[in-house]
Amino acid sequence: MADALHFAFNPGRLGHREGAPGLVLQELTQFTLASVIACKDQAAQAAAAAQRAFGTSPPMAPATAAGNALTFIWSGPGHWLALGPHATGAVEARLGTAFGTHASVFDQSGSRVLLELRGPRARDVLAKGMSIDLHPRAFRTGDVAVTTASHLAVHLWQVADEPVYRLLVVRTWFDSLWRWLAASAAEYGCEVLAPAPYASHTA
Amino acid sequence: MRIPCPHCGPRTHEEFTYYGDATVRRPSSSSPDAVAAFYDYVYTRDNPFGLHRELWFHQGGCHEWLVVERDTRNHAIKGAVPARDVFKAGESK
Numbered sequence: 001m002a003d004a005l006h007f008a009f010n011p012g013r014l015g016h017r018e019g020a021p022g023l024v025l026q027e028l029t030q031f032t033l034a035s036v037i038a039c040k041d042q043a044a045q046a047a048a049a050a051q052r053a054f055g056t057s058p059p060m061a062p063a064t065a066a067g068n069a070l071t072f073i074w075s076g077p078g079h080w081l082a083l084g085p086h087a088t089g090a091v092e093a094r095l096g097t098a099f100g101t102h103a104s105v106f107d108q109s110g111s112r113v114l115l116e117l118r119g120p121r122a123r124d125v126l127a128k129g130m131s132i133d134l135h136p137r138a139f140r141t142g143d144v145a146v147t148t149a150s151h152l153a154v155h156l157w158q159v160a161d162e163p164v165y166r167l168l169v170v171r172t173w174f175d176s177l178w179r180w181l182a183a184s185a186a187e188y189g190c191e192v193l194a195p196a197p198y199a200s201h202t203a
Numbered sequence: 204m205r206i207p208c209p210h211c212g213p214r215t216h217e218e219f220t221y222y223g224d225a226t227v228r229r230p231s232s233s234s235p236d237a238v239a240a241f242y243d244y245v246y247t248r249d250n251p252f253g254l255h256r257e258l259w260f261h262q263g264g265c266h267e268w269l270v271v272e273r274d275t276r277n278h279a280i281k282g283a284v285p286a287r288d289v290f291k292a293g294e295s296k
Contacts, residue, residue, distance in 0.1 A: 062210070062211060062212070075265070076210065076264075076265035076266050076267060077210055077265065077267060077285070079265075079266070131214065131215040131217070131218075132212075132214070145211070146211060146264045146265055147211070147214065147218065147263060147264055148217070148218055148263045151217075153263055
């Protein structure tokens, strides 16, 4: 899949040019993404199956849970996204084997653009188009929100206290999201980094 | 107007779609007065002045159906519960 930022902007500085950038934006590529939806009244069994196969229990509340090879991102009751580095050989098959009859698994790898947002004004940039409370008293590292940004449905989660956020948006909506993001970040200065392969932890 | 989603937390109503009265129940199609009962079920609605239980779908969030208790006079929201719990419990009006 071509890098989503390729048609948006090349790496470089956008907006306000003095001082350190308020937002540092990077697309993360080469990831595998799958939806995992527990069958009716099977969420507990699905969680137990994940614990056995991946060493972590998918969260029952809006949070992330990192396991071996992949991270579960809460997406709704009994509904998660499994995110991991790109792996040849079907992760879908591995997930399907792990969950058996307790959950339905579908590959979503090409469907989303994954962004990482950091910098001293990252929270302010997001707040311009999101209605949820991003203040640390309400949204912390490990928390997930399935919500809207500039009227587009996104998954947002925080991976570090600085704060560092990651955001998943439907690939075909990325252009719209990008226009809002670039305009919102302009007053603080925005550094766009070259896309990097997905890694679960942040440097 | 802010809706306290039991799954996601408080969210703006723009994330939700309104699906109307949560108190009506689908009648039996085998009852002798099925036609009249279905007419009521589909078309006849009260226009309550005060608290009302209604269905909202959280399409901008967890994709769950909720039963929201809203005061039609001032949009004050008293609470929201997962619709599946309401219907499992066999609750009616």
